[in-house]
Amino acid sequence: MNGFDWDWAFTWDVLPMILSAAKVTLLATLLGSIFAIIMGLVFALLRRSKSRLTRTSVYWIVEFIRSTPLLVQIFFLYYVMPEFGISMSPLATGVFALGLHYGAYLSEVFRSGIDGIEKGQWEASRALNLSIIDTYRDIVLPQAIRPMIPATGNYIIAMFKETPQLSAITLLEMLQMAKIIGSENFRYLEPFTLVGLLYLVFSIVAAYGIYQIEKRFPKEGFSLK
Amino acid sequence: MEFGEIVSVLLQGAIVTIKIVAMALPLATIMAFVFGLVRLYAPAPFKQVAIVYIEFFRGTSALIQLYWIYFVLPFFGITIDAMTAAVVALGLNIGSYGTEVVRGAIQAVPKGQYEASVALNFTASQRLWRVIMPQALVNMIPPFGNLAIELVKATSLVSLITIGDLTFKAKSLADTTLQVGEIFGVVLVFYFVMAQVLMLFIKRLEKYLSKGLGRGGFSS
Numbered sequence: 001m002n003g004f005d006w007d008w009a010f011t012w013d014v015l016p017m018i019l020s021a022a023k024v025t026l027l028a029t030l031l032g033s034i035f036a037i038i039m040g041l042v043f044a045l046l047r048r049s050k051s052r053l054t055r056t057s058v059y060w061i062v063e064f065i066r067s068t069p070l071l072v073q074i075f076f077l078y079y080v081m082p083e084f085g086i087s088m089s090p091l092a093t094g095v096f097a098l099g100l101h102y103g104a105y106l107s108e109v110f111r112s113g114i115d116g117i118e119k120g121q122w123e124a125s126r127a128l129n130l131s132i133i134d135t136y137r138d139i140v141l142p143q144a145i146r147p148m149i150p151a152t153g154n155y156i157i158a159m160f161k162e163t164p165q166l167s168a169i170t171l172l173e174m175l176q177m178a179k180i181i182g183s184e185n186f187r188y189l190e191p192f193t194l195v196g197l198l199y200l201v202f203s204i205v206a207a208y209g210i211y212q213i214e215k216r217f218p219k220e221g222f223s224l225k
Numbered sequence: 226m227e228f229g230e231i232v233s234v235l236l237q238g239a240i241v242t243i244k245i246v247a248m249a250l251p252l253a254t255i256m257a258f259v260f261g262l263v264r265l266y267a268p269a270p271f272k273q274v275a276i277v278y279i280e281f282f283r284g285t286s287a288l289i290q291l292y293w294i295y296f297v298l299p300f301f302g303i304t305i306d307a308m309t310a311a312v313v314a315l316g317l318n319i320g321s322y323g324t325e326v327v328r329g330a331i332q333a334v335p336k337g338q339y340e341a342s343v344a345l346n347f348t349a350s351q352r353l354w355r356v357i358m359p360q361a362l363v364n365m366i367p368p369f370g371n372l373a374i375e376l377v378k379a380t381s382l383v384s385l386i387t388i389g390d391l392t393f394k395a396k397s398l399a400d401t402t403l404q405v406g407e408i409f410g411v412v413l414v415f416y417f418v419m420a421q422v423l424m425l426f427i428k429r430l431e432k433y434l435s436k437g438l439g440r441g442g443f444s445s
Contacts, residue, residue, distance in 0.1 A: 067374055067420035068413045069381035072392055076413065079405040161286035168385060175289060188296040196293060200284040 011190045014181050018194055021177035026202075028091060028173065029160045032098030036159065037152070039103025044110035045136075065104035071165050073097050078169045094166040102159045106152060113148040114140060142221035149217060153210030157203055164195075174198065226402045232411060238394030239415050245311055245380045245390065246419075250373060252316030257323025257369075265328055266353075275324070282321030288382050290314045295386045311383040319376045323369065330364035331357060363435045370427035374420045381416075391415060 046058040065073070074097045081088065088096065117140050125135040167176035178191035264275040282290065291314040295307060305313070334357050342352040384393035395412040399405045 064413070064417055067378070067424075068416040069378040069392065071381040071384070072395070072409060072412055072416065075392070075396060075399070076409040079399055080409055083406055162288075164286050164288040165382070167288075175286075175292070179292070182296065187300075188292075189300050192289065192293050192297050196285045196289045199286055199289060200281065203284045 007187070007190060010185070010187060011194065014178075014191050015194065017181060018174055018177055018191065018198065021172055021174045022198060022202075024091070024171065025160075025163050025173040028094050028098065028163050028166060028171070029156070031095040032102065032159055032163075033156045035095055035099025036102035036106055036155075039099055040106030040110050043103060043107030044114060047107065047111055048114070062104045062107055065101060070097065070101045070162055071168060073101060074165060074169055090166065090169045090171040093169060094163070094171055098159050098162065098166075101162075102155050105155050105158075109148055109151040109155070110144075113144040116147060117144055138223065142223060146214070146217045146219065146221065149210065149214040153207070153213070157206050157210075160206065161199060161203065226398075226404060228407060231398060231402075231404065231408055234398055235391060235394055235408070235411055235415065238389060238391035239419070241389055242377070242380050242391040243419070245308075245315065245383060245388075246373075246377055248312045249315040249319065249376060249380075252312060253319040253323055253372070253376065254369075256317060256320025257327050260320070261324040261327025261331075264324060265331060278317075279321050279324050282318050283325075287314065287318045287379050288385065290318055291382055291386060307383070307386050307388050310386060311380075311388055315376060315379055315383075318379065319372050322372055322375070326365050326368045326372065327361075329368075330361040333364050334360045359434075360438060363431065363438060366427060366431040366434060370424060370431075373423055373427065377416065377419050377423060 043058055043062055046054055047062075049055055049058075074093065077088070077097050078090070078093045081093075121139055121143070122135070125139045130139065163173055164175035166173055167179065170176070174195045178188075178195045181191045182188035260275045260278055263271050264279065267275070291310065294305070294314045295310040298305065298310075338356055338360065339352065342356040347356065380390055381392040383390050384396060387393070391412055395408050399408050402408070
């Protein structure tokens with residue numbers, strides 16, 4: 001088993017398997033980002049709550065989620081939630097963990113995005129007698145979204161790069177697939193390198209995509225109606 | 226299992242985690258400064274090498290890098306133990322993010338400082354080490370602090386290459402005792418405390434380094 005030589009035949013054999021596992025990786029990232037954006041918005045709005053207790057407790061919850069490892073959070077959700085009668089599949093657990101973890105990060109992005117809206121906009125909405133929901137939906141968020149795109153995109157790419165940790169709860173994503181292939185064939189070089197390269201390619205493509213979205217996003221914002 | 230026993234087993238794991246952080250953090254700092262400066266000032270071929278290193282380690286995930294170093298390098302005849310693999314992988318990974326911190330902080334030093342040191346006939350190295358760097362260091366501390374916390378969190382990955390760190394101990398305790406709630410709860414609190422202590426230390430360092438730079442209004 002001399003692995004020094006790159007085996008192209010083996011590479012072409014394993015590539016389809018890894019690509020099929022890439023679907024799971026991408027699905028986890030997609031669902032995770034949707035959940036993270038929702039959680040981030042919830043955290044960000046709660047941090048602007050009138051009640052001091054809500055503000056401080058949400059601050060510490062976000063701080064706690066941000067400063068503990070994702071892997072331990074994944075284990076926590078996977079092994080501890082069933083004790084409370086909530087059993088989730090590895091994919092659901094993964095999406096939940098990724099969403100919660102990155103929701104905590106995104107809440108800071110959203111918070112500063114919302115804070116970046118000029119005071120006059122809030123005052124005008126108040127003067128026009130708009131309800132708080134209308135103010136957010138029609139005035140604040142449409143203007144706040146564009147400046148938040150780059151940071152949000154970076155966190156989604158970061159989340160994508162953390163999906164291999166879901167292999168620890170047996171989710172069959174790219175890395176887990178590579179590990180299985182590697183242990184069956186006693187060759188780790190090709191599968192692991194392929195997975196690494198695929199991550200690199202996906203990250204670069206995603207970074208370019210986010211740049212394009214930002215560029216094409218209307219500067220004046222858009223209606224959420 | 227008694228709660229006290231659980232905590233003492235987990236403490237042993239926490240010591241391993243702290244050891245890894247203590248070794249990977251200096252490596253990451255060295256990598257960040259070396260490649261950050263090379264990226265800024267070195268001639269073309271060295272600059273390309275730095276860019277490849279930075280893009281590669283930032284573009285792929287830490288866990289894959291760890292697996293690659295631990296599982297693939299032996300095929301090239303380089304066998305390293307799990308601990309070394311962990312320190313090298315985490316140090317290189319966090320270091321690659323650190324290069325951008327170094328670069329950003331140096332570029333954020335006002336241009337007038339650079340021009341003034343040229344006007345005063347400072348040599349290139351005096352300019353960098355006596356004028357630019359002392360000011361850039363202060364800018365680097367907060368983002369470096371965040372990276373240090375990222376490093377603490379990333380050490381949990383080493384449990385997947387069988388190193389007995391905090392996460393590994395938690396997982397094996399959970400598998401044998403089934404007291405998952407207490408165990409993972411305690412582990413989360415441990416990591417949280419480590420991150421907070423680190424943050425406290427970083428705030429102090431920032432205060433110390435910004436002495437005499439006249440930041441935040443009047444300085445004595």
